[in-house]
Amino acid sequence: MTEPTRASSADAGGIADQLDAHDLAEGSRRLSGQVRIVGSGLLGTSIGLRLRQHGVDVILDDVSPAARSLAIDYGAGRLPAQGDQPTLVVVAVPPDVTASIVARELQAHPEALVTDVASVKVAPLVELRALGADVSRYIGSHPMAGRERGGAVSARADLFIGRPWVIAGHDDISYRRAAAVEDLALDLGATPIEMTPDEHDAGVALVSHVPQVVASLMATRLAAAPDASLELAGQGVRDVTRIAASDPALWVQILGANASRVVDVLRELRVDLDGVIDALDAPEAPGARRAVAEAIGAGNGGVARLPGKHGSTTQFSSVIVLVDDTPGQLARLLTEIGEIGVNLEDLRLEHSPGAPVGLAEVAIVPDQEQRLVAELERRGWTVAGAFA
Known part of the structure; x- marks a missing residue:
């Protein structure tokens, strides 16, 4: 997932108290009752922060008391108490x-x-069934959101x-019983998407897991x-390698759990x-340039299918x-684009080492470009350039 360079992010501290235009009044939330979150890393703490904005009673637990206390200090929930009855x-x-924590x-x-x-x-559901767990009260889900850094300090x-939140239904649970997970996604501002566990794992292999491997290898x-070579680095190599700073220990687990689907895409x-290598090994051979052109062109077709x-x-x-x-200066540029009446669709920033200027690449609908x-x-x- 390629994202534009962003301004430095704020710490999680105080976020729970900073209501913005996205925040809903307590009376309009969908979830009712207590929500218990087990795990106080990036995702768990971010979920807690958002639910607390809605006035939900959030219970935080973690195998690490220190990690739990940190997330609580940031305002993501409270300690477990006797008599808690999470829904x-x-x-x-x-x-x-x-799987073992879900079963517990x-x-x-x-x-x-x-x-x-x-x-x-797929793997958690298979393991839960093998453990004899009551999967009629379990449904897996997966928010397609994250950051390069983990932990409560990076939570938001x-x-x-606006991010997809996959709800992976299965035959042992009814839609009505699983409705609270859809309510959770909606309260968090996400977009629920229904998929089977198999569809989900095949999808993330292609759009998340393999890109991680490719970025790391590059x-x-x-x-x-x-x-001297690194001083030439522009936005292209930064885009390709941005996610390469991810946690190796976590990715060993992720890739191992989805290995067969990742291997299919990697093959x-x-x-x-290999086709590109063969063509470039003999660039004057008949068909070599066509092979390279078709490889680049096929990429054009693929990226054009990505939803924006x-x-x-x-x-x-x-x-x-x-x-x-x-x-x-950047704030002035964005303000003036708004004054001109052009809607900004995306923004990317690039800096050249030692240069007193940066490059702001703004994406707009084509018919507004000339104006x-x-x-x-x-x-x-x-304006250094404009292209479709």
């Missing part, structure tokens, strides 16, 4: 212990619906807004690269890569503007 339990722990929570809270937010869905109450090439990728803003597949034009690297360029230049901005 929903959210298990937010690493994949290798997800099902037994400890016989009236509660239990979900997990692990990034694989707005982490899930980033490995940089480790021993000459400093197809290897075939394509509001799920749209509309292709946007990009306008690149030089911005002085001084306080307030925006003309108006920005009239206002004194330098």
Whole structure:
């Protein structure tokens, strides 16, 4: 998942008290009753922060008392107490212990619906059935949201807004009984998507797990690269390697739990890569240039299918503007784009080492490109390029 460079994020501290335009009044929330969250890392704490904004009574638990206390200090919930009766339990722990924790929570809270937010869905369900757990009260789910950094210190109450939240139903649970998980996703600002566990795991192998492997392997090439080469780095290599800073221990678990589906995609990728290598080994051979062109062209077709803003597949034009690297200049650019009356669809920032300017690449609908360029230049901005 490629995202634009963002301004430095605020810590989680105080987020629960900072209501913004997305926040709903307590009376309009969908969930009722207590929500118990097991696991106080990035996802668990972010869920707690958002639910607390809605006035939900959130109970936090974690195998690490220190991690739990930190999440509570940030305002994501409270300590467990005698007499707690959660109606929903959210298990937010690493994949290798997800099933065992879900089974424990099902037994400890016989009236509660239990979900997990692990990034694989087939393996926990299979293991729970093998353990003899009551899966009529369990349904797996997975928010397609995250950050490069983990832990409560990186949590955000707005982490899930506008993001897909997969609800992986199975034959042993009814839609009505699982409705609380959909309510959870909606209260968090996410978009619920129904999939089977198999569909989910195949999907994340393609759009999440394999990209992680590719990013990490590409980033490995940089480790021993000459400093002079790295000084040439632009946004392209940063985009490709952005997620390579992820936690190796967590990804060993994720990839291991979804190994067969990841391997299927990697094998197809290897075939394509071998084709490009063969063509570039003999670039003057008949058909070599065509093979390279078709490989690049096929990528154009694939990226065009990625949904953009509001799920749209509309292709946007990009306008690149030089911005002085001084306080307030980026804010002025965005303000003036708004004054011109052009809707900003996306924003990317790039800085060249030692340069006193940055490049702001703004994405807009194509029919507004000429007007925006003309108006920005009239206002004194330098437009470095515009392309569809």
